[in-house]
Amino acid sequence: MGHLLVVESWVGSMSRLLPRAIREGGHDFTFLTRDLHHYLRPTAPADGTHPLLAARHVVTADTNDTQTLLPFAERLHGLLGFDGVLSSCDYYLPAVARTAERLGLPGPAPRAVENACRKDRTRRVLAEAEVPGPRFAVCTDAAAARAAAREIGYPLVVKPVDLCAGMLVRQVGDDAELERACRAVAEFPVNARGQERAPVLLLEELLTGPEVSVETVSHAGAVHVVGITDKSLGGAPAFIETGHMFPADIGAASAREAAETAVRAVRVLGLDDVVCHTEIRLTPAGPRLVEVNPRPAGNRITELVRHVTGIDLAAACVDVALGRAPDLAPRPTGVRSAAVAFLLPAVAGTLAAVDGADEVRREPGVLELDLAEPGRTVRPATSNNEYLGHIMTADTEGPGARGTAERLLGRLRPAYDRQDIPAAVPA
DSSP, rough: OOOEEEEOSSSSSSHHHHHHHHHHHEEEEEEEEOOGGGGGSTTTTTTOOOGGSSSSSEEEOTTTTTHHHHHHHHHHHHHHOOOOEEEEEGGHHHHEEEEEEEETTTOOHHHHHHHSSSSHHHHHHHHTTTTOOEEEESSSSSSHHHHHHHHHHHHHHEEESSSOOTTTEEEEHHHHHHHHHHHHHHOOOOOOTTTBBSSSSEEEEEOSSEEEEEEEETTEEEEEEEEEEEEEEEEEOOEEEEEEEEOOOOSSSHHHHHHHHHHHHHHHTTOOOOEEEEEEEEEEEEEEEEEEEEEOOOOOOOHHHHHHOOOOHHHHHHHHTTTTTOOOOOOSOSSHHHHEEOOOOSSOOOEEEEEEEHHHHTTTEEEEEEEOOOEEEEOOSSSTOOOOEEEEEESSSSOHHHHHHHHTTTTOOOEEEEEOOOOOOOO
C-alpha cells in the first residue's frame, strides 16, 4: 500500500483523524516537523504519545523554509519512497503542494493552494471571475484602511489574510474600532508556527444571514459535494464558532445555491485532488463566498459527516493525496443529523472542574463529550483556539441534533480556582 509524507499538522482532532485514516487504509507514513515539542504539549493524549509520533519515521527539518524543505524532501524521497504528501495545517498546505510537485506526486496545483490560503488572493481571483462575495479592500496600514472603510461603509469586518481559527477577525463599527483592530493585527507579525505574516489586512463588507460550509472532494477534475454544514457564531465582535450541525437545515433551494457557489469557487481557484471546506453566507441577496479552505473541515465537522453519511473525509484526503479515487458513496447509519456544540470560557482563571459532565455523558444521543482537564489556564474566548471542550449529539429522527447539543451544553458548568489571568492574547 501507500507510504505518505505528512508535513506538520494541527494538534486538534484532524491530527488524530488523519493518522487513523492512513492506518485504516492499509498505508503508513513518515512525519516531518520542525518542532517535536509542538506535539508533546498538553493537547497530547494522556499517555503522552501523539498519533503523529507513531509514524514509521519521525524526521525533523526546517519546514518553514521552502528552499530548505524541497531538496530535503527530495533526498528523503530517494531513501524512503513516498506515494503522497499531505498536511492538515493551513500554514503548511502551500509547502505540501510544492513538495508534491517537486517529487512528482499527486496533489493540487501549488498556485491554487497559495491563492486559497491567502484570503486577499482568494478575494481577487474570485472577484475577477464574478463569484459572489463581499465588497472588499486590501490595505497595508491603518490610514489605507480608514480610506477603504469610507468607501465600503461601516459596519465591516477586519481580517488578517493568513491566520486561521478566526484569529483577530473582528467586526468594527467606526474609525476608533477599526484603528484598534488594525493595531491588533499589526502587533501579531508571526504566526503560531514561527512564520512571518504578510504585512497586509483585508477589509470586507459585513455579510448577514446564516453561515454554512460546503464540504467537497475534488479528484481528476470532478468536484463532488459531500454535504452542507451549518454554523453557529458568537463572541461578537469576534466571530467564534460555537457549534455546527450536519446536514444544514436550510431547505433544498438554499442548499443547492450554496453548493453551486462552492463548486464554482473551487473550480475558479483551480483546486483539484483536494478536500475543501468552503464557507458561505446565505445573505438576503443570495449566497456570498466567505473563504475556501483547501483541507478537510476542523471542529469535528468531518465526524459529523461520517456519523450521518458514513463518508470519511479524512480517508478521502488520504486517497486524493495518493492520486486515488475516494470512496464517497453514502452508507446507511441510522443518524439523520449530528451536531457539535463548544464550551467556551467566559472568565479568566484556572479551570478547576466542569460540573455536570457525568450526568450529561449518560444522556441518550450523546456521541462524544470531550472536556479540558482541570488546571488549564483559560481566558475569555476571542477565537476558535480557546474551547474548553465539546459535546457531540445525534438524532435518528430528523434535524434535532443541534437543539440537543445546545441544551446539554447548558448543563455543563465550568468552575475556576482563580480569576487573575492577564487579558487575552492571540494563541
